[in-house]
Amino acid sequence: MNNNMNQEKIFLNKIGEVRCPMTEKFGLPRQSNLAEDLRGTVVFKKEYSVPEAFEGLADYEYIWIIWGFDGIGEKEGTFRPRVRPPRLGGNEFVGVFSTRSPFRPNHIGLSCVRLESVEITDKGTVLHISGLDMRDKTPVYDIKPYLPYVEAHPGARGGFTDKVGEHRLEVVFENTVSYLTEGDIKAITELISQDPRPAYQDDPQRIYGMKYGGVNVKFRVEGNKAIVVATEPCPG
Amino acid sequence: MNNNMNQEKIFLNKIGEVRCPMTEKFGLPRQSNLAEDLRGTVVFKKEYSVPEAFEGLADYEYIWIIWGFDGIGEKEGTFRPRVRPPRLGGNEFVGVFSTRSPFRPNHIGLSCVRLESVEITDKGTVLHISGLDMRDKTPVYDIKPYLPYVEAHPGARGGFTDKVGEHRLEVVFENTVSYLTEGDIKAITELISQDPRPAYQDDPQRIYGMKYGGVNVKFRVEGNKAIVVATEPCPG
Numbered sequence: 319m320n321n322n323m324n325q326e327k328i329f330l331n332k333i334g335e336v337r338c339p340m341t342e343k344f345g346l347p348r349q350s351n352l353a354e355d356l357r358g359t360v361v362f363k364k365e366y367s368v369p370e371a372f373e374g375l376a377d378y379e380y381i382w383i384i385w386g387f388d389g390i391g392e393k394e395g396t397f398r399p400r401v402r403p404p405r406l407g408g409n410e411f412v413g414v415f416s417t418r419s420p421f422r423p424n425h426i427g428l429s430c431v432r433l434e435s436v437e438i439t440d441k442g443t444v445l446h447i448s449g450l451d452m453r454d455k456t457p458v459y460d461i462k463p464y465l466p467y468v469e470a471h472p473g474a475r476g477g478f479t480d481k482v483g484e485h486r487l488e489v490v491f492e493n494t495v496s497y498l499t500e501g502d503i504k505a506i507t508e509l510i511s512q513d514p515r516p517a518y519q520d521d522p523q524r525i526y527g528m529k530y531g532g533v534n535v536k537f538r539v540e541g542n543k544a545i546v547v548a549t550e551p552c553p554g
Numbered sequence: 555m556n557n558n559m560n561q562e563k564i565f566l567n568k569i570g571e572v573r574c575p576m577t578e579k580f581g582l583p584r585q586s587n588l589a590e591d592l593r594g595t596v597v598f599k600k601e602y603s604v605p606e607a608f609e610g611l612a613d614y615e616y617i618w619i620i621w622g623f624d625g626i627g628e629k630e631g632t633f634r635p636r637v638r639p640p641r642l643g644g645n646e647f648v649g650v651f652s653t654r655s656p657f658r659p660n661h662i663g664l665s666c667v668r669l670e671s672v673e674i675t676d677k678g679t680v681l682h683i684s685g686l687d688m689r690d691k692t693p694v695y696d697i698k699p700y701l702p703y704v705e706a707h708p709g710a711r712g713g714f715t716d717k718v719g720e721h722r723l724e725v726v727f728e729n730t731v732s733y734l735t736e737g738d739i740k741a742i743t744e745l746i747s748q749d750p751r752p753a754y755q756d757d758p759q760r761i762y763g764m765k766y767g768g769v770n771v772k773f774r775v776e777g778n779k780a781i782v783v784a785t786e787p788c789p790g
Contacts, residue, residue, distance in 0.1 A: 330660045351704040371635035373649035379710040399607035416610035424566045468587040470708040474615040
């Protein structure tokens with residue numbers, strides 16, 4: 319009998335990974351479902367990518383992804399009882415269990431993403447998803463269907479997230495955009511509209527660079543407007 | 555740098571456990587939120603139970619619990635690409651990733667439960683929860699707030715769960731009920747109304763026993779009616 323009762327430690331084996339245009343943390347949405355036009359895939363290791371394991375999944379609109387934090391900062395993954403969520407402006411403390419912060423005891427993330435389609439390829443099953451909030455090559459440990467009959471609570475109290483309005487920037491492209499499709503431009507617009515700047519940075523001259531699908535998207539922010547000043551291929 | 559990228563295996567450390575009256579698998583709800591009157595607690599190891607870590611949590615109505623499957627059957631926890639969900643009557647196969655079945659690659663469960671209150675005791679923080687679907691002493695690996703603004707999708711397609719009506723039994727108590735509070739009786743009624751019998755068992759004479767808080771609740775099922783014939787203290 320595989321008895322986990324009282325087990326102090328369990329292993330999770332990576333079953334696959336996320337592929338998406340976001341290769342760095344800067345610009346990533348702070349939750350899933352915030353940037354609906356950010357698209358990506360989940361690809362699986364051979365033993366888990368058999369089509370049978372995904373039978374019926376395409377009939378669900380959303381799925382849960384349980385994934386691993388990916389060393390996005392030296393101190394992340396360390397337990398801190400109190401953290402300062404970016405959504406609160408970065409200067410207010412709340413308990414880590416009241417947030418989705420990575421400074422929690424176990425390095426696992428949970429994201430609800432839209433399942434666009436299930437593709438069977440000769441290399442195995444590929445899940446096409448949108449609204450993700452993890453970067454390229456994030457390890458995946460489980461996929462579960464989203465069950466609206468027990469998991470949709472639209473009227474539920476949402477803690478401090480209820481009190482904070484969604485701050486959005488207007489995004490304009492200053493020049494002709496190179497190397498990008500219309501879908502990419504939609505996704506980039508959504509990502510930058512969420513104001514990826516660290517809290518308290520407000521220098522209208524400062525140029526930020528967000529990596530997206532091999533392109534460095536350079537922008538600056540003036541008041542409520544983000545101006546994309548250049549889109550250049552990343553070196554290397 | 556704690557780089558999880560491409561990590562084949564990660565550890566999860568137990569941070570606490572669920573305490574609830576259900577000590578065995580038989581009778582457990584098949585998902586969270588199905589038996590709203592089933593109440594329990596989450597208690598934490600000393601290092602994680604500091605009140606600061608839970609600041610702000612009481613302002614959320616629901617929380618996610620990431621927990622470990624607990625060896626409820628010899629073969630569970632083994633990856634099976636196709637499974638037969640009880641909700642489909644136990645005779646129809648679907649892909650394991652289209653279900654919340656324990657026959658998945660990693661032995662972790664995900665439950666959305668109602669947070670009734672957060673209690674600070676001299677032994678640490680205790681979360682009072684309801685609508686749980688795990689048994690007593692289930693190991694807990696993470697607590698995350700439920701975020702209605704990104705996780706409530708009431709109109710979402712729910713796969714095969716959309717097609718199957720919720721089958722409920724009427725529950726009657728034949729005799730005076732001993733050893734049980736009114737709250738216990740409500741919870742037991744809810745649990746038995748979900749028809750915990752294995753698929754295809756339909757013998758009106760057969761007596762089933764569901765353990766609940768040290769009491770063996772004996773019942774039989776005749777058509778759409780469950781008759782509780784005795785409530786006896788469990789030996790030992």
